[in-house]
Each structure stands twice: as structure tokens, then as C-alpha cells.
Amino acid sequence: MRAVWLTKFGDPSVLVPGEAPDPVPGPGQVLIEVTHANITFVETQFRATGAGPFRAEAPLIPGNGVGGTVAALGPGADPGLLGRRVVSGTGGSGGYAELAAVPADGLFAVPDGLPLDQAVALLADGRTAVMQLRAADPRPGERALVLAAGGGVGSLLVQLAAAAGATVVAAAGSAEKLALARELGAAHTIDYREVDWADRARAEPGGVDVVFDGVGGAIGRAAFDLLRPGGRLDSYGLASGEWTAITEETATARGVRLVGADRSPHALRTATEHALTEAAAGRLRPVIGRRFPLAGAAAAHAAIEARDTLGKTLLETGR
Incomplete structure (x- = not known):
């Protein structure tokens, strides 16, 4: 699959497009065919210094939020998930790619009528x-x-x-x-x-x-x-x-x-579900200011750091 590698910590040029093995969903996981990847300001800080909520060493595929369609199931995953439109966190890495294996119990179903790009824009923000x-x-x-x-x-x-x-x-x-x-x-x-x-x-x-x-x-x-x-x-x-x-x-x-916010797992889940529901009902509008192709991750990070963006910035795989 196509992916973006964080080769080392540093300026946006350390984000390099390349190939990676297709992930295989393990027990209780699903494989998402990714159409959009979320970019957050925290990810730009992690790329620059390695500091932040994620604990990982370069090289790795960065990215903590994706949206797409469930394309395959690991052992024990609900068969009803196959083909569903979903958004999900990745646990801190693996999002800047065409495929992502994630725990099935962390998925959020995208409500009918809500475009997938808007759902991804709401996943973290x-x-x-x-x-x-x-x-x-x-x-x-x-x-x-x-x-x-x-x-x-x-x-x-x-x-x-x-x-x-x-x-x-x-x-x-x-x-x-x-x-x-x-x-x-x-x-x-x-x-x-x-x-x-x-x-x-x-x-x-x-x-x-x-x-x-x-x-x-x-x-x-x-x-x-x-x-x-x-x-x-x-x-x-x-x-x-x-x-x-x-x-x-x-x-x-x-x-x-x-x-300060309650950041318990229950609070995180209900807040995400509320945001998706409000957007599907037309009461909340995620603003997607800029979109970049997957290979343009470095340019996307540079734009965010230059404060040259409005609302949310997304990566798109073209799938």
C-alpha cells in the first residue's frame, strides 16, 4: 500500500511518501480502506520533536485518525461491520496510509447523510x-x-x-x-x-x-x-x-x-458520537479549509505550522 513515513523527527521534509506492507487485522480488529486521514496540530509537534501523547520511535507511519470503509475483518470481529463507513483513531500511528488495522470496538459508524470527509474532520476536533x-x-x-x-x-x-x-x-x-x-x-x-x-x-x-x-x-x-x-x-x-x-x-x-474536560473513555466516546449526530442533523458544521493528497503530507504539515489553514486540514488517499 501507499503510505507516508516519518523518517526521523524534524521539519516537514521528514515526511516521505513510500510503500509499506498491507496491514493484516488481528483478533478483534478490522481493516479500513482509508479515504481520508485527519491531521491535528499535536501531530505536527510530534513530528518535529517526538514529544506529545504518542510514544513511538521513528521511522514509522504517523497519523492518529482515519475514515473509510471496513474492507476486512480479523478473528472475532462482527461480520456486520464489513462494508460499513466508519471513522476511528489508530492509537497514534498508521493513519497516513491507504489501509489501517484498528480495534473494532473503537470504531464510530458514520451517520447516514453525513459525508465521510466531514466525519473525519470531526473525529478529533x-x-x-x-x-x-x-x-x-x-x-x-x-x-x-x-x-x-x-x-x-x-x-x-x-x-x-x-x-x-x-x-x-x-x-x-x-x-x-x-x-x-x-x-x-x-x-x-x-x-x-x-x-x-x-x-x-x-x-x-x-x-x-x-x-x-x-x-x-x-x-x-x-x-x-x-x-x-x-x-x-x-x-x-x-x-x-x-x-x-x-x-x-x-x-x-x-x-x-x-x-478541564472529563477525558474518560466514556466521555470521549459520547462526545464523538454527539458531534457526529449534530453534524448529521445539520446543527454543526465542520470547516474543511484545505485538502492534500496523501503524498502531500509534508506540505500539509507546513501549512498548518504557518497558520495558513482554516478549520480542519485533511489528507486524501484518492480511493
């Missing part, structure tokens, strides 16, 4: 957005600030927070991303490349009750300072390269709370 929304619990009439509002998770959080009745304040780093946020339901938009962005947010709309922080660093800290008493800071990402450094004591002194 959809569940993350739903879990963060449940953790911060924005209420009708509250103001919710979404950082990195033009990204895969941020663009979904804009929609989810607005649907929950919150007034959404979207912050991002380009006019195009802010325009997307307005289209998705943001009432206010702020370019956080501007040095006075936090002062502007404090003056209009006048502080916030919830911060969804997928950026971290100085921007996350400035967003924390915008929280009003009773507010919640939900830090779930570090696109800046570092977490927002706020202690419980600092938050308590301000009268705000630090919240």
Missing part, C-alpha cells in the same frame, strides 16, 4: 470541542471568548457556544479567520495580533464569562485577565508552544475557576 463545551458550560446571556476561533476546534466551539445561548467573542490571527467566525455565529471578533486586543475586548464587549483557550502562552494569560467574577478558564491547547500558566490560587483570588 469534534469530540474536543464538545468536551470543552461541557467542561466550561457557557449559559444563555454569558459571553464566551474563543481563542484560535478559525481553527478546527475553535470553529466548532464558536458554533456550540452560540447554540448554547452564549454571546461569542471570537479571537483569531487573520481577517479571513475572523470572517469565518462571524459566519459561524460570533457576535464580536478580535484580531489578537494587535497589541491592544485585550484592552479592546475589555472595553467592548466588556469582559467575558468563559474563555476557551487553545492557544496558551501570553495570549492565554491576557484572556484570563478578561474573565469576570464567576468566570471559567478552559485551557485545552498550546498552539503558542506553552500552556497558560495560571495557578488555582491565582484563579481563586480573581473569583474564577479553572475547568
Whole structure:
């Protein structure tokens, strides 16, 4: 099969197209004929340094999320899965390929009417957005600030927070991303490349009750300072390269709370299922900004690192 190899840790050029043996599904596994592979920001960090939630040594085939059709079954797998459209995590590797062997009990059936590419776009970002929304619990009439509002998770959080009745304040780093946020339901938009962005947010709309922080660093800290008493800071990402450094004591002194998502297996599964169901019903729109062929994985990683993407970026095998 065709695949992309991470030959060593480094810049995007270490992602090299090549051949690999077809995987064979083991007991309780299925073989997915992959049409789309998900790319996350975390994967770009792993490629660069080897650090992150995945524990593996190069060379390997990277990729932690795929979508396609079940093409073969391992011993003990449900025969009813054969031919089904599914999305699945891979456990951290093996996704940038035409075929992927994954545990059958980790599959998510793609609802009827939902295109497969949209389901793949929701596999990681959809569940993350739903879990963060449940953790911060924005209420009708509250103001919710979404950082990195033009990204895969941020663009979904804009929609989810607005649907929950919150007034959404979207912050991002380009006019195009802010325009997307307005289209998705943001009432206010702020370019956080501007040095006075936090002062502007404090003056209009006048502080916030919830911060969804997928950026971290100085921007996350400035967003924390915008929280009003009773507010919640939900830090779930570090696109800046570092977490927002706020202690419980600092938050308590301000009268705000630090919240985090329930990441139990049950919570992960129900959040993914909820995102897929909402999208199938037309209530949640995954934004697929760019698509690259499988052999273009290096270019896809470079575009994500250059902040030259909107929403989700996908690899496509052409199958």
C-alpha cells in the first residue's frame, strides 16, 4: 500500500511518501480502506520533536485518525461491520496510509447523510470541542471568548457556544479567520495580533464569562485577565508552544475557576458520537479549509505550522 513515513523527527521534509506492507487485522480488529486521514496540530509537534501523547520511535507511519470503509475483518470481529463507513483513531500511528488495522470496538459508524470527509474532520476536533463545551458550560446571556476561533476546534466551539445561548467573542490571527467566525455565529471578533486586543475586548464587549483557550502562552494569560467574577478558564491547547500558566490560587483570588474536560473513555466516546449526530442533523458544521493528497503530507504539515489553514486540514488517499 501507499503510505507516508516519518523518517526521523524534524521539519516537514521528514515526511516521505513510500510503500509499506498491507496491514493484516488481528483478533478483534478490522481493516479500513482509508479515504481520508485527519491531521491535528499535536501531530505536527510530534513530528518535529517526538514529544506529545504518542510514544513511538521513528521511522514509522504517523497519523492518529482515519475514515473509510471496513474492507476486512480479523478473528472475532462482527461480520456486520464489513462494508460499513466508519471513522476511528489508530492509537497514534498508521493513519497516513491507504489501509489501517484498528480495534473494532473503537470504531464510530458514520451517520447516514453525513459525508465521510466531514466525519473525519470531526473525529478529533469534534469530540474536543464538545468536551470543552461541557467542561466550561457557557449559559444563555454569558459571553464566551474563543481563542484560535478559525481553527478546527475553535470553529466548532464558536458554533456550540452560540447554540448554547452564549454571546461569542471570537479571537483569531487573520481577517479571513475572523470572517469565518462571524459566519459561524460570533457576535464580536478580535484580531489578537494587535497589541491592544485585550484592552479592546475589555472595553467592548466588556469582559467575558468563559474563555476557551487553545492557544496558551501570553495570549492565554491576557484572556484570563478578561474573565469576570464567576468566570471559567478552559485551557485545552498550546498552539503558542506553552500552556497558560495560571495557578488555582491565582484563579481563586480573581473569583474564577479553572475547568478541564472529563477525558474518560466514556466521555470521549459520547462526545464523538454527539458531534457526529449534530453534524448529521445539520446543527454543526465542520470547516474543511484545505485538502492534500496523501503524498502531500509534508506540505500539509507546513501549512498548518504557518497558520495558513482554516478549520480542519485533511489528507486524501484518492480511493
